[in-house]
Amino acid sequence: MTALDVAREAGVSQSAVSRAFTPGASVSEKTRTRVLAAAEKLGYRPNPLARSLMHGRSGIVGVGVGNMENPFFVRTLELLATALDAAGLRLMLFPATRDHDAEPSLQEVLHYRIDALVLLSVNLSSNLADQCRKARVPVIHFNRTSADAGTSSIIGDNAAGARTIAAHLLAGGHRAMAYMAGTPDSSTNRQREEAFTAALLSAGLPAPIIEHGHFTHEGAMAATRRLLLREDRPDALFCANDTMALAAISVARHELGLDVGREISIVGYDDVPMAAWPGFALTTFSQPCEGMVARTVEMIEALRREPESHAHHVAQGALVVRSSTRPVVARAR
Structure with a gap:
């Protein structure tokens, strides 16, 4: 079924059929009604991709x-x-x-x-x-x-978010911190890492220990194990997104038996729905x-x-x- 068939059924030109199906096009209400009725009778539906070519x-x-x-x-x-x-x-x-x-x-x-x-x-x-x-x-x-x-x-505002997280961890008495990065080529990750590092250095602390979780759950679990099995284990971990932070909580709590929120603080970024679940109760920086x-x-x-x-x-x-x-x-x- 084509627009030409609809035009014949409605007794109008093919261009009138096209205008009837085009929002804002110049066509009388009487003609539009006739075209739509003919199209309904014939089972015609305009092809949006074909219309895009025109x-x-x-x-x-x-x-x-x-x-x-x-x-x-x-x-x-x-x-x-x-x-x-x-x-x-x-x-x-x-x-x-x-x-x-x-x-x-x-x-x-x-x-x-x-x-x-x-x-x-x-x-x-x-x-x-x-x-x-x-x-x-x-x-x-x-x-x-x-x-x-x-x-x-x-x-x-990745930089502002990272600085706010650093200030929160510093106010909690943390002095040995780590940052779980996403992918190295991500501008989002780079901005968060640079601002977090600068905030710690400005407070007179060393730069954070860096591990890469690649923005994934599995990658973050492996990175958390590497971080928390170190002799100089950090007492706070800022993860570049919530997916990694939720994985870090699972490893810290269920594999290593750490009291999250006391023995180690874990922070995420984004505020996804799971962050608010009681089983995680993740501190995070929300994105609107x-x-x-x-x-x-x-x-x-x-x-x-x-x-x-x-x-x-x-x-x-x-x-x-x-x-x-x-x-x-x-x-x-």
């Missing part, structure tokens, strides 16, 4: 995700799909490698004439960036920054996922109007204190 715009936003293990990104996808739907857009999900440039799977994204590409903590290779520019497909980095000046970004997603959709709409209107936004979070860290030591007056 109009040069698909209404589809490609989203590349490399770490579906992290509940923060699962929540982000849920919110993003809902927000895009409310804006009349559709989300198309593409897998991406976590540790390397986002190829080759994301190369397929350009075949769908997407209106924008959102990367959830995924690197953008120089090759794909060049292809996106040639195809006039704007790129938005979510929870990561890029050296490519031709992209937009939305991130949390809802606000970050809303800002992302605003960027997409602006870039659809003007592909060169790149923007960079930093969202503010807050420390959520639970029982996985020592209480703040009161200072004598």
